Amino acid sequence: MYRYCLLFLIAAAFTLGTACRTRPQADHPAPLERAYIDIEPGWRLRVIAPVLKSGGFDMHLKEERQENGVVVLKTGEDFEGYETDFYTVASKGDGLTVRLSSARITRPDKKEMRPLRPLDSILDLPGDTQSLRLLFLARESESDHDQAVLTATSAQDMDAITNAVLEHPIENCRTQAQATCAWVPRGIVIRPEKKSGRTWVPAL
Numbered sequence: 001m002y003r004y005c006l007l008f009l010i011a012a013a014f015t016l017g018t019a020c021r022t023r024p025q026a027d028h029p030a031p032l033e034r035a036y037i038d039i040e041p042g043w044r045l046r047v048i049a050p051v052l053k054s055g056g057f058d059m060h061l062k063e064e065r066q067e068n069g070v071v072v073l074k075t076g077e078d079f080e081g082y083e084t085d086f087y088t089v090a091s092k093g094d095g096l097t098v099r100l101s102s103a104r105i106t107r108p109d110k111k112e113m114r115p116l117r118p119l120d121s122i123l124d125l126p127g128d129t130q131s132l133r134l135l136f137l138a139r140e141s142e143s144d145h146d147q148a149v150l151t152a153t154s155a156q157d158m159d160a161i162t163n164a165v166l167e168h169p170i171e172n173c174r175t176q177a178q179a180t181c182a183w184v185p186r187g188i189v190i191r192p193e194k195k196s197g198r199t200w201v202p203a204l
Contacts, residue, residue: 057187081107147184
């Protein structure tokens with residue numbers, strides 16, 4: 001899950017304008033990794049998206065290598081801040097519902113902006129949704145996606161669409177009779193969280 005963790009760390013560091021990571025020693029591409037997590041009632045989804053002057057969410061970072069080998073990732077002039085949205089996951093009969101609970105934009109200049117809420121349409125689940133899954137795919141090329149939101153009316157349908165998307169991501173991530181698949185736009189990260197006492201912690 002290296003790439004997913006890196007994306008989230010970058011997003012979490014937007015207020016500082018930089019993020020750091022240590023470059024792997026080998027220059028060979030990482031093996032393809034695939035994983036998913038089933039979202040449960042009582043959890044929440046933290047959605048982090050960059051706010052860019054040019055629009056969209058795919059932010060380009062500039063790498064600068066320090067003397068100690070750490071690579072510093074710096075945001076460019078296109079970056080204005082970042083948006084954090086929280087969605088509550090709850091039971092609805094035999095299924096699930098996801099509703100926006102809060103949305104805010106953080107900017108270095110403190111200027112207020114109306115949140116874009118970029119995933120409202122993706123997280124507006126079909127009324128018969130019984131299963132919600134967040135699928136992670138390791139990037140093989142610059143045109144690939146990192147995350148997809150899957151819904152299904154049964155566990156069997158969820159397994160079927162998951163296997164289909166893993167087999168042929170582009171062709172099979174689509175709305176079907178008993179299931180749906182939607183790509184999370186590049187640059188946006190969804191982090192599932194659950195309660196531990198009074199504190200929200202990562203559910204991964």
